[in-house]
Amino acid sequence: xxxxxxxxDVAATGMSAQRVRMSVTSSNLANANxxxxxxxxxxxxxxxxxSAVEMDPSDPFAATxxxxxxxxxxxxxxxxxxxxxxxxxxxxxDADVDGYxxxxxxxxxxxxxxxxxxxxxxxxxxxxxELMRNMMQRALExxxx
Amino acid sequence: MAVGGVGGAASGPYxxxxxxxxxxxxxxxxxxxxxxxxxxxxxxxxPDGVGRTPEQVGPGAANAPxxxxxxxxxxxxxxxxxxxxxxxxxxxAVRGESVEVHEMMMALEKADLSVRLMTQVGRRAVxxxxxxxxxxx
Numbered sequence: 001x002x003x004x005x006x007x008x009d010v011a012a013t014g015m016s017a018q019r020v021r022m023s024v025t026s027s028n029l030a031n032a033n034x035x036x037x038x039x040x041x042x043x044x045x046x047x048x049x050x051s052a053v054e055m056d057p058s059d060p061f062a063a064t065x066x067x068x069x070x071x072x073x074x075x076x077x078x079x080x081x082x083x084x085x086x087x088x089x090x091x092x093x094d095a096d097v098d099g100y101x102x103x104x105x106x107x108x109x110x111x112x113x114x115x116x117x118x119x120x121x122x123x124x125x126x127x128x129x130e131l132m133r134n135m136m137q138r139a140l141e142x143x144x145x
Numbered sequence: 146m147a148v149g150g151v152g153g154a155a156s157g158p159y160x161x162x163x164x165x166x167x168x169x170x171x172x173x174x175x176x177x178x179x180x181x182x183x184x185x186x187x188x189x190x191x192p193d194g195v196g197r198t199p200e201q202v203g204p205g206a207a208n209a210p211x212x213x214x215x216x217x218x219x220x221x222x223x224x225x226x227x228x229x230x231x232x233x234x235x236x237x238a239v240r241g242e243s244v245e246v247h248e249m250m251m252a253l254e255k256a257d258l259s260v261r262l263m264t265q266v267g268r269r270a271v272x273x274x275x276x277x278x279x280x281x282x
Contacts, residue, residue, distance in 0.1 A: 140258075
């Protein structure tokens with residue numbers, strides 16, 4: 001059975017996942033025009049993959065009742081393998097034989113939207129945590145009056 | 146100095162023992178000790194008017210493995226774990242080590258909730274104990 005602290009931990013995992021998403025988005029924005037990386041080639045856009053994770057896998061009874069709390073974790077950060085953006089610039093030091101430079105496939109507008117989404121989700125999880133805490137404090141006041 | 150009859154008066158430091166009531170008080174104490182040995186509350190002793198000795202009640206509470214004493218101990222252990230967790234994260238943050246800000250704040254909030262829960266449990270336990278002590282058998 002989920003205890004007092006487990007329900008609050010779910011909100012914590014959500015906030016951690018959104019913070020990772022924010023970091024990845026800011027990496028993409030910072031490297032939107034990076035043509036050189038340690039691995040060679042231009043920067044590839046990164047995308048976090050979220051997966052649901054049971055908060056209390058050691059409790060088979062809770063799983064049977066389908067009452068297990070489900071948190072969110074970042075399974076991995078995936079690099080995109082889509083086509084790169086080719087720009088004609090023969091005087092660029094990284095231009096290939098045809099004069100085209102391969103730039104990262106980072107769409108700045110899309111990344112801005114992802115940032116806003118991550119920020120709002122972060123706030124939503126924080127609100128959920130606070131409201132749960134208020135509910136528990138109210139329950140502790142039963143019978144005090 | 147025993148004073149015979151109902152409505153005996155107290156004189157100086159001597160304890161008034163009303164006959165009939167003392168036998169009942171002893172019966173209550175015996176029953177309370179038996180209940181404490183079986184794992185009930187810490188032994189409640191006699192009615193008002195008869196001197197109550199704390200040492201009769203103290204060992205009874207300590208000998209009760211289940212019941213309010215154990216519930217208090219469990220609550221204290223949980224509170225200590227939560228407070229220590231919050232303390233650990235806060236120290237890491239102050240030292241400048243990388244710690245998730247929201248995890249630290251959440252740990253501190255959980256510690257606060259645990260302390261409040263423990264306070265309520267303790268208060269209820271003490272209230273219940275007092276209620277039983279007030280029982281007029």
